Amino acid sequence: MGIKYKIRLGFITIGILLFLSGIISSLELARFNRATHNLLAKSQGSIEISKQMLDAIQEQNTALLLSITDTGRNAVYDSLIAQSNLAFDQAFRTAQAELRDPIRLDAIRTASRYYNNIVSQVTDSTDIAWFTDVYKTSYYNLTYAIKEFMVQIQHRTIDYTAQLERNAYRASMVGIIALGAGILLLLVFYFMLSNYFTGPVLQITKSLKGYVNSRLPFEVAVSTRDEINTLKEYIAALVSANKKTRQ
The missing domain is CATH 1.10.8 (Helicase, Ruva Protein; domain 3)
Structure with a gap:
């Protein structure tokens, strides 16, 4: 094997190794960026949906309380209650469609069914005692389930963040190992030339x-x-x- 060929082969090998290390590191970093973006987008979307459900229930709670205390405007409040209930159902269906694990919504589903059953009992004779003794429990249970769902999202976001940090470390280690291998190969090449x-x-x-x-x-x-x-x-x-x- 000629000297010219040996030198050329050595530099080509080092160049290929460094090029591959750069490509691998770039791909890992790109994958890390995509995963981070997707995680933040999903977390933000889930929190926004949870906020929509919570706002809808709170609006329905306010309208229901006003309908009980102000019997002269029942039709208006009934419309507000129906709109709030529709907004909650839409947000809940969106959460079901977007979540990979709909089981996490079981607590909200159960609490909302019980809540709707209680709300359906409202009549013209419903008084504030029923509101505080019967209705409030179902309302608190549903809002608690929604808030717990938001807490779960935050915890999962923290777990995913820790996982992404580990992935970023592995991505950097690939580049470091490849760079170290390139330096080692360069030393071997120098030894051979010498x-x-x-x-x-x-x-x-x-x-x-x-x-x-x-x-x-x-x-x-x-x-x-x-x-x-x-x-x-x-x-x-x-x-x-x-x-x-x-x-």
Whole structure:
């Protein structure tokens, strides 16, 4: 194998390794960025949906309380209650469609069914005592279930964030390992150049200088079968021919 080919092969190998390490690191970082963006988007969307459900229930609670205390405007409050109930149902269906694990909505589903059953009992004769003794419990249960759902989202976001941090560490480690391998390969390449190229050339130069200046024997050991060895053999032949001429 020629020297030119060896040097070219060494640099190409190092270049390919560093290029691959850069590609791998870039892909890992891109995947990390996508995962982070998706996580934040899903968490924000889930929290927004939870807020919509909570707002709808609170509006319905206010309208129901006003309808009980102000019997002269029942039709208006009934419309507000129906609109709030519709807004809650829409937000709940959106949450069911977007969540991968709808089981987390079971508590809200159960509480909302009980709440709607209680609200359906409202009549013109319903008084404030019913509101405080019967209705309030179902209202608190439903709002508590929604708030617990929001807390679960926050906890899952924290867990996902920790996982993303570990993924980012692994992504950086891939680049570091590849870079370390590239540096190691560069050192090996330097060692090979020093021992199989630079070293033999210096030995040939030193031995040839010794022959020219002091007529010392030209003796150089070259272990490779390349241009360096060919150069050594030609110089040895030239020195031998020069000795014969002098004799």
